[in-house]
Ligand code: HEM
């Protein structure tokens with residue numbers, strides 16, 4: 001999976017960071033989305049999908065078919 | 078496209094503005110469920126104590142409410158007078174510009190940073206309840222002071238001013254007071270906000286209003302800054318106070334679920350989401366079509382009012398194993414639109430979650446034998462106010 005966001009249209013509500021804190025954060029200047037991990041590990045998929053579907057600006061796009069980075073070690077929370 | 082009834086057509090029937098059933102204030106009126114099943118959008122008359130009766134397109138399905146609230150072709154309902162600095166008065170790029178000045182103060186991270194302050198406020202309210210003794214009214218001593226004091230933190234209200242601030246807020250927002258008293262207190266509140274802004278202009282504090290003054294003070298007038306302060310008070314006060322009171326009233330009706338919230342900290346987060354979903358205190362999010370727009374394949378015409386029902390939408394996605402008409406604090410967090418959706422989605426929602434997560438378990442832990450001092454059926458609910466809630470909640474322990 002690969003995550004793409006259009007942060008110019010982000011409403012900065014932070015639902016992404018609430019639902020998938022290991023993958024999304026918000027910047028300190030205006031709270032817009034920051035993707036911490038654009039190719040999350042499989043354990044994160046459910047949370048990431050939840051985050052994307054709850055984004056009120058619909059700016060989180062998931063490329064479900066994209067391969068994970070080769071050799072990525074699953075992140076630990 | 079199915080033919081649509083023109084506004085004012087014969088079958089148009091009034092739906093109470095809060096949309097709540099007489100027998101159970103937490104449940105939607107039957108008409109809302111009926112509408113949900115109809116493929117055709119309904120036109121209804123909405124009687125409103127504040128706006129007079131108006132015709133509106135009623136939207137009740139989860140997906141439709143979400144679409145409508147995210148639609149850029151709708152603007153804010155024009156139901157409130159324009160208030161400079163109040164985000165709910167703006168649309169489009171002007172709204173985005175103002176909102177961006179505030180979002181940094183309401184991130185998930187900021188909400189976490191505010192936690193110790195919220196804990197202190199909750200503890201002091203609990204002390205006041207304990208001091209008052211059995212018979213204490215939780216609306217006055219718990220649900221109301223908590224959001225007021227949190228807002229004092231956001232605005233940087235000095236400790237010496239807080240008592241006066243609390244008194245004025247309570248009167249300005251008390252709908253049982255005469256309109257004159259309310260207007261007078263609201264005017265006093267605006268004057269006080271102007272004073273706070275002047276102080277931040279001199280020496281900007283380390284809080285939401287101070288930060289806006291420091292970072293954007295050159296782009297905003299004093300009137301807009303005072304309006305921002307007032308908006309935070311109005312948006313963050315009644316909503317939290319009433320959600321707290323309604324949550325307590327509901328949990329007192331479900332003692333076994335109350336016990337779960339009290340005894341199992343792992344239930345807190347899902348319980349708060351469930352209570353928010355079920356109570357949906359801010360039910361009316363009026364909009365007006367700026368041009369012709371479509372919901373599914375049906376047109377809403379320019380100028381028509383649109384009233385999405387969050388109360389109905391929040392119960393729309395039930396399945397065989399999730400009955401969304403019942404309260405279940407242990408179920409996994411369900412989708413809800415209690416904070417709205419789209420560009421105006423609640424700015425303070427992460428803070429709101431934090432206030433509820435801290436306050437509810439703390440109350441039940443401090444008073445493990447908490448119960449209502451009056452029969453639960455005698456509690457009076459505000460079903461027709463813009464924010465749903467409970468008038469008084471006398472308890473004993
Ligand atoms: C349980 C508590 C709360 C509920 C249910 C709630 C609900 C809502 C809803 C439904 C909206 C959207 C209104 C619309 O689209 O017409 C909204 C907007 C807003 N809320 Fe909240 N709210 C809560 C707490 C708070 C708190 C604590 C604050 C801040 C201190 C806050 C600040 C705001 C602001 C500033 C807006 C306007 C956003 C905009 O127009 O861009 N809210 N809220």
Ligand code: SF4
Nearest residue numbers: 010011013014016055
């Ligand atoms: S949920 Fe969407 S709008 Fe909100 S911060 Fe994340 S990306 Fe931005």
